[in-house]
C-alpha cells in the first residue's frame with residue numbers, strides 16, 4: 001500500500017509571489033509547480049532576477065507567498081506565526097548562503113553549535129555533536145578559530161556543518177559557491193554530494209552550469225515560471 | 239525566566255558585548271554617571287544630616303525663649319506701642335496653663351542687648367562681663383555645665399539673697415592666675431563682693447551667651463540692679479516629644495491674655511525656639527535628599543535612555559546577525575529576551591560600578607572632613623534601601639528600555655534581515 005502513496009519532501013502547487021514596491025507590484029513567481037522527493041539533489045537555475053532566491057526563501061520559510069500551496073514533509077506551510085516558523089526552520093531546514101553568514105565574533109565551533117542552542121540541546125551533547133559535524137567537513141582542528149581566520153572554502157564548510165548539525169530534512173543552498181574559486185567550489189560541491197549520498201534532500205540555487213551538473217536534476221526558471229525540469233547524470237565534483 | 243540562569247544566555251550576552259566593546263563602555267558611562275551622582279549626592283545629604291544631628295546633640299532642642307516687646311495693636315483701652323513687661327508672677331500662670339512646659343526660668347541680664355555689663359574687679363585685675371540673674375531651673379534647661387568642684391545657684395541662695403556667683407571659663411582665665419582655684423574666692427561685681435561657687439563650661443546652643451557670662455541668683459540681681467519683679471525674658475523647656483513651636487504659641491496666648499494684648503498682635507511678644515531651627519535644618523537636609531533623588535533619577539533615566547538608544551543602533555547594526563540567528567531557528571522570544579537581558583545586564587553592571595565609585599568618593603570626603611569638627615558632616619552613608627531601590631529602578635528601566643529595540647529586532651522579517659548588509 002505505502003508504495004502507492006506518493007509523498008514528497010517538498011510539494012509546491014500554483015505558487016505565486018509578488019513584491020510590493022510602493023504602488024508598483026513586481027510579479028516574481030507566476031505559478032510554480034514543483035515537487036522534490038526525499039534524497040534528491042536539485043539545482044535551480046535561471047538568469048539573474050528570474051526568481052531563484054525568492055523560491056528558495058519561500059521553501060526555507062524565510063519569506064511568505066501569495067497564492068498556491070506549499071507542503072514541507074506533508075506539513076502545510078501557510079501563514080505560520082514566527083515562533084512556529086522558527087521551530088520548523090530549526091528542525092526541518094538547513095541554510096547555506098553565498099556570503100557564508102557566519103557570526104563573526106563566534107568561533108567555528110560556536111557557530112556550528114548555534115542551531116542546537118536554539119533547540120535547547122544541553123551543552124555537552126551539542127558541543128560533542130557540533131565537533132563531530134566539524135570533523136565531517138574536515139575542520140575539527142579549526143574549531144576554536146574565528147571566521148576571519150578561515151579561508152572562504154573553510155568558512156563555507158563551517159556553514160555546511162552548521163546547516164547539517166540539527167539534522168534537517170532539507171538543505172537549502174543559495175549560490176553556495178558564488179564567492180569561491182573553481183577549485184574550492186569543487187571541494188564544497190564534493191561535500192554536498194557526499195551529504196546527499198547519505199540520503200539528505202538538497203536544493204542548490206546556482207547560475208553556474210558546471211555546478212548544476214554536479215546535481216542530479218536541473219530546474220530552470222524564466223520569468224517566474226519553470227521552463228525546464230530534467231533529471232541528469234550526475235558529474236562527480238572531484 | 240529559566241534562560242536567565244543558563245550559562246548560554248550569558249555567553250551570548252558576553253559575546254555580543256565583547257564584540258562591541260567601545261559602544262558598550264560609552265553606553266555604560268551614562269548610567270554609571272547617573273547612579274554615581276545619585277549615590278554621592280544622597281550620601282552627602284545623609285552626611286550633612288548626621289553632621290547636623292551631631293552638632294545639635296548637645297542642645298536641648300525643646301527649649302524656647304519668650305520676651306516682651308511693644309504692642310502693635312490697641313486693645314482693651316490700651317493704645318498701641320505699649321511696652322510689655324514680663325513679671326516673675328507670670329511663671330505660675332504659664333506653668334498652670336501650659337502643662338507641656340517642664341521647666342521655666344525667668345532671667346534678667348546686664349551686658350547684652352545694649353545694656354552695660356557688670357564691672358568686675360579682683361585684686362589688680364578687672365573686666366566687663368555680662369551679668370545674669372538666674373533661677374536654679376536655668377541649669378536644667380540650658381546646655382551650660384558647671385565644672386566639678388563647683389555648683390550652680392540653688393534654692394537657698396535664692397531664699398537668702400546670697401551674694402554668690404558662677405563665672406565662665408574665660409573669666410577665670412582673665413581674673414585668676416593659672417593653677418589658682420577660683421571656687422571660694424571673692425570677686426567684686428559693681429563694687430559688691432561676691433563669692434565664686436562654680437565655673438561653667440559654655441556650650442554653644444544657638445543663643446547669645448558666651449564663656450564670660452557671670453550668673454548670680456535672680457533675687458540678688460534684683461537687689462543689685464533694682465529690677466523688682468521684672469523679668470528680662472523667660473527661658474523654658476518643654477517635655478520631650480512636644481512640639482515646641484506649638485508650645486511657644488500657647489505661652490504667647492497665655493501672656494497675651496494676662497497682659498491685655500490683642501490676640502492678633504504678633505509684635506508684642508518676642509519668641510525664639512530651637513525646635514524651629516531644628517526643623518528648618520531637617521527640612522533643608524530632607525530637601526537636599528529629595529534633590530539628590532530627583533537629580534539621580536533624572537540622570538539614571540538619561541543614562542538608561544542612552545542604553546536604549548545604543549541598543550537600538552546596535553540592533554540595526556546587528557540586523558543581519560539577527561536574521562542569521564532566526565534562519566537558524568531562533569524564535570522571536572529568544573531574540574527579544576537576549577536583547578532585553580543585554581539591556582538589563584548593562585544597566586545593572588554600570589549601576590553597580592557607579593555605586594562602588596560613589597561609595598569611594600563618599601569615603602574620601604569622610605576621611606578628608608573627619609578632622610574638621612566645625613564642618614557638620616559625619617558618616618555619609620546611603621541607606622541600603624535607596625541602593626536597592628536604585629537597582630530595582632534600573633532593572634525596571636532596563637527592561638522597559640530594552641523592549642523597544644527588542645521589538646524592533648523581531649519586527650523585521652527574517653528574509654529582510656538577512657538581506658541587510
Ligand SMILES: Nc1ncnc2c1ncn2[C@@H]1O[C@H](COP(=O)(O)OP(=O)(O)OP(=O)(O)O)[C@@H](O)[C@H]1O
Nearest residue numbers: 019021026028047048049050051052053054055207
Ligand atoms: N524584497 C524585495 N523587494 C522587492 N523586489 C525584490 C525583493 N527581492 C527580490 N526582488 C526582485 O524579485 C526578482 C527576483 O529576485 P531573486 O532574488 O529571486 O532573483 P534571483 O533569481 O535569485 O537572481 P540572482 O541570480 O541575481 O540572485 C528580482 O527582480 C528582484 O529585484
Ligand SMILES: [Mg+2]
Nearest residue numbers: 052053054174
Ligand atoms: Mg539569488
